[in-house]
Amino acid sequence: MSEYDFNNERERKRFYGSASWLRLRQExxxxxxxxxxxxxxxxxxxTREAAVLEIDHIQEIKDRPDLALDIDNLRTLCKYHHNVRHDRFDGRVQQEKVRRWDDEQW
Ligand SMILES: [Zn+2]
Structure with a gap:
């Protein structure tokens, strides 16, 4: 188990500010x-010059807190792709999803 409770926002902030995370992030x-x-x-x-790069947990920390600091569970994404992955766009991604659904021939 992890020492952090990732369901708790304050704990998540603590994790993302921890020395082990910041070091791993650079790696x-x-x-x-x-x-x-x-x-x-x-x-x-x-690249970092062109966009903000973020580190994504492939298996989300709330599901797999034990993989929070596993480098194989981490990947670099730009802000755009990170948002897409987490469905943070209300408009466009949602629409694309609807369209894809309509495209399917049942
Ligand atoms: Zn990208």
Whole structure:
């Protein structure tokens, strides 16, 4: 089990401010060549100079707190792809989802 309770916002902040997280975060950025890996898949290079890069937990910390500091569970995403992944866009992503659903032939 983790020493942090990730369901608690204050605890999450404490985690993201911890020395072990900040150190690991740098390692992930280095491993991913300071690039968003989703942009890279699309053939685009999005570096720290071009966008804000964030570190994403592949298995979310609230589901797998034990993997919170596992480098294999971490990847570099730009702010855009991080938001897409977490459905943080109300408008566009939602619409795309609806469209995709409509496209399916049942
Ligand atoms: Zn990206």
């Amino acid at each position: 992930v950025l280095k491993r991913d060549h300071n690039e968003c890996i989703e942009c890279a898949k699309e053939g685009k290079v999005t």
